[in-house]
Amino acid sequence: MREYPCPQCHKPIRWRSDNEFRPFCSVRCQQIDLGAWAAEAYAIAGDEHDNDVSTGVLDPSAED
Numbered sequence: 001m002r003e004y005p006c007p008q009c010h011k012p013i014r015w016r017s018d019n020e021f022r023p024f025c026s027v028r029c030q031q032i033d034l035g036a037w038a039a040e041a042y043a044i045a046g047d048e049h050d051n052d053v054s055t056g057v058l059d060p061s062a063e064d
């Protein structure tokens with residue numbers, strides 16, 4: 001059976017069709033990855049928001 005590293009912890013795991021956490025080794029790694037993705041998406045959204053504020057204050061009263 002084919003082995004591959006878990007994308008999250010890099011532990012060698014076997015590809016199983018009944019592994020509901022594919023491509024991760026466990027639900028923990030799956031959730032870590034989803035959490036990292038969400039945090040990254042949130043950070044990007046935050047950067048865009050910061051850029052909007054720094055390039056032109058649209059509504060100064062919102063900060064008060």
Ligand SMILES: [Zn+2]
Pocket residue numbers: 006007008009010011024025026029
């Ligand atoms: Zn893992």
